[in-house]
Amino acid sequence: MRWIIDLIVRHRNICSLLLTVALSVAMIIAQPSTQASIVRYLSMTIFYPAYAVVSQVSSFTGVYSENKRLRQELAELSTQIQVLRDQSAENMRLRGLVGFSEHTLYTLTPVRVVARDPSYFYKSVLVSGGASQGVGMYMPIVGEHGAVGKVSQVMGNMSMIQLLRDPSSRASVMVNRSRAVGILQTDNARDFFVRLRSHEDAQAGDTIVTSGLGGIYPKGLTVGVVEKIDDKSNLLFKRAYIDFSVDFDKLEELFVMRLPPQWAAQRAELDSVKMEK
Amino acid sequence: MTNTALKWAGWFLLCVVLQSTLVPQLAVMSVKPDLLLIALFYFSVKMGMMPGAFVGFFLGLGQDLFSPELLGQNALAKSLTGFALGLFNERVVRLDPIMRGALLVAAFILNDTAIMLVHLIKAGGGGGAGTIITEIFVVTLPRALYSLVFAAIPFVWINVVKPPRLVD
Numbered sequence: 001m002r003w004i005i006d007l008i009v010r011h012r013n014i015c016s017l018l019l020t021v022a023l024s025v026a027m028i029i030a031q032p033s034t035q036a037s038i039v040r041y042l043s044m045t046i047f048y049p050a051y052a053v054v055s056q057v058s059s060f061t062g063v064y065s066e067n068k069r070l071r072q073e074l075a076e077l078s079t080q081i082q083v084l085r086d087q088s089a090e091n092m093r094l095r096g097l098v099g100f101s102e103h104t105l106y107t108l109t110p111v112r113v114v115a116r117d118p119s120y121f122y123k124s125v126l127v128s129g130g131a132s133q134g135v136g137m138y139m140p141i142v143g144e145h146g147a148v149g150k151v152s153q154v155m156g157n158m159s160m161i162q163l164l165r166d167p168s169s170r171a172s173v174m175v176n177r178s179r180a181v182g183i184l185q186t187d188n189a190r191d192f193f194v195r196l197r198s199h200e201d202a203q204a205g206d207t208i209v210t211s212g213l214g215g216i217y218p219k220g221l222t223v224g225v226v227e228k229i230d231d232k233s234n235l236l237f238k239r240a241y242i243d244f245s246v247d248f249d250k251l252e253e254l255f256v257m258r259l260p261p262q263w264a265a266q267r268a269e270l271d272s273v274k275m276e277k
Numbered sequence: 278m279t280n281t282a283l284k285w286a287g288w289f290l291l292c293v294v295l296q297s298t299l300v301p302q303l304a305v306m307s308v309k310p311d312l313l314l315i316a317l318f319y320f321s322v323k324m325g326m327m328p329g330a331f332v333g334f335f336l337g338l339g340q341d342l343f344s345p346e347l348l349g350q351n352a353l354a355k356s357l358t359g360f361a362l363g364l365f366n367e368r369v370v371r372l373d374p375i376m377r378g379a380l381l382v383a384a385f386i387l388n389d390t391a392i393m394l395v396h397l398i399k400a401g402g403g404g405g406a407g408t409i410i411t412e413i414f415v416v417t418l419p420r421a422l423y424s425l426v427f428a429a430i431p432f433v434w435i436n437v438v439k440p441p442r443l444v445d
Contacts, residue, residue, distance in 0.1 A: 012327055013325075013326040013327050013330075013360075013363075016326070016327040016330045016331060016360070017326070017330045017356065017357075017360045020330045020331060020334040020352070020353075020356035020360075021356060021357070023334065023349075023352070024334065024337070024350075024352040024353030024356060025349065025353065026349070027341075027348045027349030028348065028349035028350060028395060028399070030348070030349075035348040035349075038348060039341075039342050039348060042338070042342055043342050115297045116298075116301060117297075117343035124343045124344055125343075126343070160343070166344070168344075168347070188408070188411075188412065190307075190416070249304055249307070249309075250301065250302075
């Protein structure tokens, strides 16, 4: 036993590297459920309390200018709301005439970004709203300019938001003008595109919105604008590269749409069937 | 010993906080400096391989917590980078400012290459070497060069503003 300790002490540099590499590799190849439990444990105990305290302090800076800006926005939005109320009433009357069901208004819970992902490649943020405020897994997050992401982890008073810009995020979107549907993808975590069939209609300047097909994002949330079309590299498909409407580097106040995923009901039913068996 | 550890812990905490709060405001064409890697650079060059590997591991792990499905990638990359930087421990190797700059750029390349390699292996995608080289030129080098500006601040502070007193 002693010779092992001597060997480790003598080669402590290499041993430290092997240990850290082994731990890292173990985490990389672990099952997703194990990874999630490791993250949850470390998040709750070590990292986020420090983040939250410091971000609360830093959030006080710029309160005056933010207040001024918000007052101006409030004045603008109040007038817009009045116009939209009239249009909404008209819309409801017309929907009733053609037999469509009424739109459900979503309940929004405001949350504040308390920490951003410090890494370059992967994108997520931590917000100040969790299970206590009614935030649930997979609820969509929106900002003032459109869709931002979805809730990927919920804690008591905080939640992790997986941004649309995260390479592992997949959202079903469509071209607002032509209603051509595709999945938001990326090859390099920097340039995002929607893969469309080559005959489908899309052109630069078209607005991209959520399609409502993925079960998480409701239909019609603005995602971005088509920047350019690449139809040279593939005969069957073309790529509509998009410019996000949300500036992901400057997220501050966001809203959680209190909308459980559409497949939650089916899943609950399946779970109940399993329980009965 | 305890004082040194606390001092470094304070610096790392400050870097994490600044990286999450202030640095996004300093982005130039989406290129942001990486204060964590700069801090790891100074720490590893000062302290050596073993502390570099461990501190790199924990810094990377902190970053990984933001992407649960990618857990371990930054921890692996930063522990490798911390260890490699520790090879140039200033007690063993004398580094002039140009060497330090080159070493920091190399650290960025090593860090990002390790992350991309793991990502490619996990994704099982093709085009490995080409993708990595492109990413290094398009993403890593601009980031490393921008970070050099920020890395120069502590260097100037230590060597010009508050130079170490010579012992008779």
